[in-house]
Amino acid sequence: xxxxxxxxxxxxxxxxxKLDDKESEDYINDLNSILDWVExxxxxxTENVEPLSNISSSILPKRxxxxxxxxSSDEILENAPDKLEGFFAVPKVVE
Amino acid sequence: MPKPSLKQTLKDLDTKKISIxxxxxxxxxxxxxxxxxxxFIHFSEENVLKQIDNLEKDNSAKKLKGIxxxxxxxxxxxxxxxxxxxxxxxxxxxxxxxxVTQKLxxxxxxxxxxxxxxxxxxxxxxxxxxxGNTINxxxxxxxxxxxxxxxxxxxxxxxxxxxxxxxxxxxxxSIRQPASFCGVVGIKPTYGLCSRWGIAAFASSLDQAGIFSxxxxxxxxxxxxxAGFDQRDSTSAKVDIPNYFENLxxxxxxxxxxxxxxxxxxxxxxxxxxxxxxxxxxxEKKGVKIKNISLPHTKYALPTYYIIAPAEASSNLARYDGxxxxxxxDEIDSxxxxxxxxxxxxxxxxxxxxxxxxTYVLSAGYYDAYYLKAQKVRKLIADDFxxxxxxxxxxxxxxxxxxxxxxxxxxxxxxxxxxNDVFTVPASLAGLPGISIPFGEDKNNLPxxxxxxxKHFDExxxxxxxxxxxxxxx
Numbered sequence: 001x002x003x004x005x006x007x008x009x010x011x012x013x014x015x016x017x018k019l020d021d022k023e024s025e026d027y028i029n030d031l032n033s034i035l036d037w038v039e040x041x042x043x044x045x046t047e048n049v050e051p052l053s054n055i056s057s058s059i060l061p062k063r064x065x066x067x068x069x070x071x072s073s074d075e076i077l078e079n080a081p082d083k084l085e086g087f088f089a090v091p092k093v094v095e
Numbered sequence: 096m097p098k099p100s101l102k103q104t105l106k107d108l109d110t111k112k113i114s115i116x117x118x119x120x121x122x123x124x125x126x127x128x129x130x131x132x133x134x135f136i137h138f139s140e141e142n143v144l145k146q147i148d149n150l151e152k153d154n155s156a157k158k159l160k161g162i163x164x165x166x167x168x169x170x171x172x173x174x175x176x177x178x179x180x181x182x183x184x185x186x187x188x189x190x191x192x193x194x195v196t197q198k199l200x201x202x203x204x205x206x207x208x209x210x211x212x213x214x215x216x217x218x219x220x221x222x223x224x225x226x227g228n229t230i231n232x233x234x235x236x237x238x239x240x241x242x243x244x245x246x247x248x249x250x251x252x253x254x255x256x257x258x259x260x261x262x263x264x265x266x267x268x269s270i271r272q273p274a275s276f277c278g279v280v281g282i283k284p285t286y287g288l289c290s291r292w293g294i295a296a297f298a299s300s301l302d303q304a305g306i307f308s309x310x311x312x313x314x315x316x317x318x319x320x321x322a323g324f325d326q327r328d329s330t331s332a333k334v335d336i337p338n339y340f341e342n343l344x345x346x347x348x349x350x351x352x353x354x355x356x357x358x359x360x361x362x363x364x365x366x367x368x369x370x371x372x373x374x375x376x377x378x379e380k381k382g383v384k385i386k387n388i389s390l391p392h393t394k395y396a397l398p399t400y401y402i403i404a405p406a407e408a409s410s411n412l413a414r415y416d417g418x419x420x421x422x423x424x425d426e427i428d429s430x431x432x433x434x435x436x437x438x439x440x441x442x443x444x445x446x447x448x449x450x451x452x453x454t455y456v457l458s459a460g461y462y463d464a465y466y467l468k469a470q471k472v473r474k475l476i477a478d479d480f481x482x483x484x485x486x487x488x489x490x491x492x493x494x495x496x497x498x499x500x501x502x503x504x505x506x507x508x509x510x511x512x513x514x515n516d517v518f519t520v521p522a523s524l525a526g527l528p529g530i531s532i533p534f535g536e537d538k539n540n541l542p543x544x545x546x547x548x549x550k551h552f553d554e555x556x557x558x559x560x561x562x563x564x565x566x567x568x569x
Contacts, residue, residue, distance in 0.1 A: 003455070015409065015454045016416070017447055018435040030448055030509055031455065037510050038398040038465070044472050051470030052477060053300060055526035056287040057551040058332035061324075075190040079420035088418050091427045 003031045101162060101259040101313035102340075108161055115161030116147050119205055122163045126207060126257045132230045134251045136168045137175050138208035146205045157203030159320060165252040165261040168209035169216055170196050170304075171293040175206065179295040180214045180224035183441030184421045193293025194328070195262060195304045195321045202320050207258050210248030214443045215412065216269055216297045219515035221247025222502070223445040231277055231499050233541060240499040240541070243273030243515075246307070250277040253307045260317045261307040266297050267400050268495075268519025270305045271531040275494035275544025278533045280314045280561070281307045285552045286526035287332035290325030298407035299330075301400075301523050311532060311562040315339035318554065334552050342555055345563035348382035352560075353487030357393035358518060360496065367493045367543060370535035374491055374545045377567045378560075386487045390479040395472050396521040401513055402456050402469035403524075408446075409453025415441060448509065477525040484550050489560050492518050494531040494544030518546060528554045530561045534568055 003011075008028050012019045019027065054060075073086055082089040097103070107113045123140055143163075150161055171177045171189035178184045192200065199206075213223040220241040221229045229247045231240040232255035242251040246263030250273035253261050263270040265283035274281025282305050289304040296302060304321060308314040319339050325331045354375060359368070379385055417423035417437030424436035442450070456465035483490065496517055522529045527548050534545040545564065549557040 007455075008451070011451050011454050011458065014458065015450050016413075016431070016434040016438055017442070017450065018439040023447075027448065027451055031452055034401065034452055034509060035455075038402055038469075041395055041398055041402075041468055041472050044392065044395055044475065046468060046471035046475070049471040049474050051467055052474035053470060054330065055300065055473075055477060055524070056330050056332060057526070058287055058334055060330060061333050063326050072190075076419075078190050079187055081417060081421070081423035090418055091430050091433050093430050 002035050003028050099256045099259060099309045101308065101316060104162065104259055115150055118161060119143060119147055119163055122207060122257060125255070129232070129255050129257060132232055132251055132255060133227050134210055134229055134248050134255065134257060135165075135208040136178055136180060136211050136226050136248070139175070142174065143205060143207055150203060150205065153203070159199065160203030162204045162260070163207045163258045164199055164204045165208055165210050165249055165258040166196055166206050167212055167246050167249045167261070167263050169212060169264055169295045170262060171295070172196050172206065172209065175209050177209065177295070178225070179216070180212045180226055181442065181446070182225045182422055183415045183437070184295075185225070187421050189293070191293060194290035194325045196293070198321050198323065199262070210246070210252050210261060212248055213245035214446050215295065215408070216245040216264055216266055217408070217445050217449055218244045219268070219272060219512055220244045220500075221273070223443055225443060228502055230502065233278060233499065239502040241276065241502050241504075243276030243495070243499065245269040245273075247273045249307050250274050250279055250281065253277070253279040253309060259309070260313055262304060262321070263307055264294060264302055264304050265523065266301045266404060267523045268516040270307065271519045271529055271544070271546055272495045272515060274307060274531040275533075275542070276499040278542030279307055279309065280311055280530065280532050281305065282314050282318055282530040282554070282557070283523070283528065284318060284322065284554055285332070285528045287330050288322050288334070288528070288552065288554070290323070290328040290331045292325050292327040296411040298404040299411060300407060301404060311530075311558060311565050312340060312343065314530070315343060315558045332552070337555055339555055339558050343562050344559050345566055347378065347560060347563050349384075350489070351384040351386050351487040352378050353386050353388040353483050353490040355388050355390045355393065355483070355490060355492060357390050358492045360517065363493070363496055364537065366535070366537045367496065370543050370545060371491070371493050374534055374564060377564060378491065381563060381567075388483045388486060388490070390483060390521065392472065392475045392479050393521055396476055396524055397513055397517060399469045399472045399476065400516070400520045400524060402465050403473065405449040405453035406457050406466050407453070409450045409457065412446070412450055417441070473524050476521055480522075480525045480527060489556050490548040491560070492546045492548070494518060494546040498537045498539070498541035498543055522548050527551060528557050530557050532561050532565055534564060
């Protein structure tokens with residue numbers, strides 16, 4: 001068992017997702033079976049293989065490093081669940 | 096009834112055989128009749144009528160003027176809400192238009208609605224949507240079938256003729272597999288051909304926009320319209336986009352097709368092996384040389400994908416925190432509580448599962464063993480294709496390991512569900528263009544799909560083979 005109760009709680013915390021006990025149990029089972037399954041990659045010899053992170057075969061063009069003032073804060077805030085004087089608003093963090 | 100065709104409709108509009116209003120009213124009528132299929136997350140007749148009004152006032156010539164198109168609800172649209180089929184974006188109204196949908200609007204197309212999908216495109220049956228299942232239009236009365244996924248709504252919209260084309264996105268097979276299940280054409284172009292700007296991100300190194308259509312000619316017309324370079328997507332490719340439609344050529348004489356032996360998988364239904372053989376025979380008759388090839392790392396593609404895609408998803412979906420847009424939980428005693436409750440209540444089960452697994456494989460101590468290892472195997476998979484394409488011009492395989500399965504078939508085992516993508520994931524990892532076209536049926540008269548894969552940015556070759564097979568099958 002790679003994932004136990006402690007591990008799932010740690011991952012859930014890192015992911016900022018609250019899990020109840022029943023969910024934790026389910027995810028422990030799911031994740032363990034998925035991890036057992038992906039472990040077959042260990043059969044593959046990857047010595048001296050470069051990890052591939054960008055698959056594109058075209059040369060990615062660079063753009064000019066110039067700033068743009070889109071002045072779009074109203075637009076950006078339009079979908080905010082809570083906002084105050086041009087800012088996103090969140091629950092109080094400083095007592 | 097003649098088969099629906101975008102190409103023919105453009106002619107009919109041009110010769111005034113039909114007006115934009117008549118055409119779209121016909122589609123509106125059908126959309127309302129087929130409401131039970133749950134194809135659309137967002138549909139507003141009023142909105143469509145407004146678009147018709149605006150187009151009628153517009154005298155300029157436009158390539159897709161008046162053509163009804165359905166949009167997967169993963170593309171941000173200014174005039175319609177965008178949900179990614181998630182509760183967490185239930186009330187999200189983008190203030191900007193995605194690159195792909197903007198291109199379609201510029202060409203004068205009409206958006207009939209936003210189609211259903213698996214939540215954040217994570218699934219293979221359009222059954223993880225917060226807005227309920229979509230029903231495959233080919234279902235018989237007694238047994239509703241899944242349309243495939245994640246772009247199941249878009250595939251179903253084309254299959255039920257609720258539009259003349261639809262957009263989709265494909266990360267591991269999300270265009271090709273539903274196209275196969277619904278008996279329509281679906282193309283995922285080369286990674287980088289269409290800008291990802293304005294598409295809700297799932298796994299950024301794999302996500303690619305594409306097209307569903309009634310036939311290959313229509314797909315070639317529509318892909319042309321949505322392809323192109325965009326500065327706002329750092330992986331958007333600066334390549335010339337050929338006129339795929341004008342260049343369509345079904346003469347394949349002298350070409351070589353690669354047949355990968357690793358795609359003969361134990362347990363694949365006989366009918367699927369049969370249509371694969373049939374397709375090869377058709378190609379042979381057309382003067383195509385058959386070359387048996389090997390893609391030795393094929394069996395590792397799925398486990399590689401199910402490390403890389405969740406890893407990228409866990410990072411991409413960190414933005415849904417109840418602060419900037421979308422849903423926020425009511426239980427917000429502290430900032431951390433707000434994040435944790437918002438995400439617990441806003442995401443569905445499959446999305447949470449992938450965020451958790453992605454977070455785990457990226458976490459300290461496990462990164463090298465899982466994520467880095469998967470990226471290395473991904474390189475080997477891509478190299479397999481590079482080698483194979485030295486010996487052949489294109490590759491032909493089945494699209495999916497089954498026909499459409501019943502909607503209520505238990506999909507509790509995640510790994511079993513992931514196997515739906517066994518034939519589509521390798522090309523996704525390698526960034527290759529792939530199309531699925533209907534080719535034959537199973538014993539229940541359900542459509543089966545053939546997949547054609549090409550070299551990077553060789554969509555023309557893919558279309559040429561597809562049109563050639565399509566014409567031989569009709």
